[in-house]
Amino acid sequence: MPAALSISGLTKAFERPVVKGVDLMIGAGEFYALLGPNGAGKTTILRMVAGLLKPDAGSISILGIDALADPVSAKRRMAWVSDEPMVYDRLTPLEYLDFVAGLWQVDPTRARQSAHELIDWLGLSPHANELCGGFSKGMLQKVALAGALVHDPDLIILDEPLTGLDAGSARQVKDVLRTKTSAGVTVIMTTHILEVAERMAERIGVIAEGRLIAEGTLEELRTRIGRETTLEEIFLDLVAQGAAEDSLSKQDAA
Numbered sequence: 001m002p003a004a005l006s007i008s009g010l011t012k013a014f015e016r017p018v019v020k021g022v023d024l025m026i027g028a029g030e031f032y033a034l035l036g037p038n039g040a041g042k043t044t045i046l047r048m049v050a051g052l053l054k055p056d057a058g059s060i061s062i063l064g065i066d067a068l069a070d071p072v073s074a075k076r077r078m079a080w081v082s083d084e085p086m087v088y089d090r091l092t093p094l095e096y097l098d099f100v101a102g103l104w105q106v107d108p109t110r111a112r113q114s115a116h117e118l119i120d121w122l123g124l125s126p127h128a129n130e131l132c133g134g135f136s137k138g139m140l141q142k143v144a145l146a147g148a149l150v151h152d153p154d155l156i157i158l159d160e161p162l163t164g165l166d167a168g169s170a171r172q173v174k175d176v177l178r179t180k181t182s183a184g185v186t187v188i189m190t191t192h193i194l195e196v197a198e199r200m201a202e203r204i205g206v207i208a209e210g211r212l213i214a215e216g217t218l219e220e221l222r223t224r225i226g227r228e229t230t231l232e233e234i235f236l237d238l239v240a241q242g243a244a245e246d247s248l249s250k251q252d253a254a
């Protein structure tokens with residue numbers, strides 16, 4: 001079975017290099033968390049995977065599909081949920097899901113059934129027929145998530161999906177994602193909530209200064225640091241190590 005996501009040598013520069021030759025391999029059904037300080041390059045990596053940004057170099061394969069050569073087929077198999085939900089104000093959640101399902105040409109009966117399921121799972125049923133224009137940011141985030149899942153993607157990519165959600169809503173989103181991974185769907189998400197990565201992710205990748213500086217299970221990361229400690233300590237240690245190595249390589253290059 002091909003990897004859910006395989007990235008090799010992924011590189012991107014804006015005014016300066018921000019993603020510097022990242023290799024990543026994520027298996028089907030894995031829950032993978034991408035951590036890193038602000039500006040490390042996490043969103044840029046995920047936007048390239050989602051086909052929203054063209055890499056300068058490197059390759060991206062999604063379930064065996066070359067995402068750069070055949071972006072449409074790759075997009076059919078994945079969902080992208082950004083941290084800024086884009087939902088049409090003048091549609092209700094049900095109408096929005098119907099619209100998105102239509103774009104993906106999902107069978108209407110199947111689409112209606114999954115829309116109701118998702119709305120119910122995410123606690124949106126009381127608002128299913130209200131216009132999204134009046135919704136809070138958290139409610140919009142849930143509608144956007146439902147919209148991303150309505151075509152039954154095999155790979156779900158989420159950028160900070162839990163920011164701004166209250167405890168109840170965060171639980172609903174986590175439950176949906178867990179249910180998906182137990183059904184073999186792959187989830188990749190960025191988060192600054194280390195407790196979420198610690199509890200939910202099977203593997204964690206740490207990005208600093210545009211490079212993947214460490215990855216593994218929590219236990220493997222602890223072994224690398226050489227002591228029994230929290231993910232927060234591990235994260236801070238790894239990022240400090242990464243910054244030191246980056247500054248040494250810049251000095252060597254100078």
Ligand SMILES: Nc1ncnc2c1ncn2[C@@H]1O[C@H](COP(=O)(O)OP(=O)(O)OP(=O)(O)O)[C@@H](O)[C@H]1O
Pocket residue numbers: 014015018036037038039040041042043044045
């Ligand atoms: N469209 C763009 N044009 C110019 N620079 C950009 C653009 N998008 C991102 N950058 C820069 O690339 C770097 C990496 O940004 P990115 O959003 O990928 O980081 P991040 O790890 O997701 O950060 P955060 O945790 O704060 O969301 C930042 O310095 C950012 O300013």
